[in-house]
C-alpha cells in the first residue's frame with residue numbers, strides 16, 4: 001500500500017516476538033497501533049503475524065477507507081455489527097474484542113498488558129486463549145529508535161525549541177502564565193506539531209517551586225524565575241524540553257540554584273553514553289546537587305525515555321535497571337525547587353550514539369534575563 005513500512009522498527013519488534021515464541025502480537029492502544037502500523041487507527045486493533053511478518057488491521061467500518069492512506073498495514077479486516085458491503089475482507093462481530101477473537105485462530109498471542117485496562121483484558125480473555133504479557137519485550141523493542149523514528153524525534157525537538165524560544169521572548173509583556181501557554185500551543189501547532197500535551201508548564205515566581213505546576217492567571221514580574229516545560233509531538237513522536245528564565249533580574253539565591261542545576265545537567269549529559277547504566281546518569285546529577293546542599297530539593301528522577309509516549313522506559317532514576325544503548329532517546333532534566341523562593345529545571349532530549357550522545361534540543365543554557 002501507499003506508505004512504506006519502517007522495516008528497521010518492525011524487524012526489531014519481530015525479533016522480540018520470535019524470541020518469545022509468539023504467533024501474534026496484538027495491540028489495542030493508539031500508541032502501539034501507531035508503532036506497528038505507522039499511523040493511528042481509531043476503534044480498531046492491529047496485529048503482527050509473526051510467522052509471515054504481515055501487519056493486519058482489524059478495523060472499525062468507519063476507519064476502513066482511511067487506513068491505507070495513513071498506515072503501512074498489509075491487510076485490513078473490517079468488523080461490522082449489522083452490514084458491510086465494501087470490497088474488503090470482513091467479519092461480523094458484536095464488538096472489537098469479539099472481532100479479534102474471530103480473526104485470530106488461537107496460538108500464542110502477545111499483548112502488552114501494561115497498555116490495556118482490566119476491563120479490556122477481561123473482554124479479550126473471554127474471546128481468546130493463549131494471551132501472554134508482552135509489555136517488557138515491547139519496551140525493549142520500542143526503547144531503541146529506528147532511523148526514521150529518530151528523524152521524527154529531531155523534528156519534535158525542533159518544535160519544542162521554537163515554542164520555548166517564542167514564549168521566552170514574551171515573558172516581560174504582561175501576559176499571564178495561562179495566556180503564554182495557550183499562545184505557545186498555537187505557535188507550536190503552526191510550526192508543525194500534530195499535538196501538544198493538554199497542559200504545558202508555565203511556572204512563574206513562587207509557582208516555579210512546584211515541579212509540575214501547570215499554569216495560572218499570574219503574570220510574571222521582575223525577579224521571577226519562569227520555568228517553561230514544553231511537550232509537543234511530530235507525527236506522534238514527542239519532544240520534551242525545559243528552560244528556566246529570569247525576568248528583569250535574577251536574585252542571588254536563584255542564580256546560585258541555576259548554576260548548580262546547569263552543572264548537574266551538563267555533567268549528566270557528559271556521562272550518558274552506550275553501556276552506561278541509567279542509574280549512573282541519575283547518580284551524577286544527584287551527587288552534584290547534593291554536594292551543593294540542595295539534595296532534598298531535587299525530588300524527581302533525572303530523566304526518562306521518550307518516543308510515542310512522553311514518558312517511556314528507560315527511566316533515569318536511582319532504581320532503574322536499564323543500561324543505555326545506541327538508538328535510545330532520553331531526557332536529562334535535573335531541577336531544584338525551594339518552596340517560597342522558586343525553582344529551576346533544565347531539560348534536553350539526548351540521543352545515545354555509538355560513542356557517546358547527541359543533544360537533540362538546541363536552546364542555549366546560559367542564564368538568561370529577559
Ligand SMILES: [Mn+2]
Nearest residue numbers: 240331333347
Ligand atoms: Mn520530561
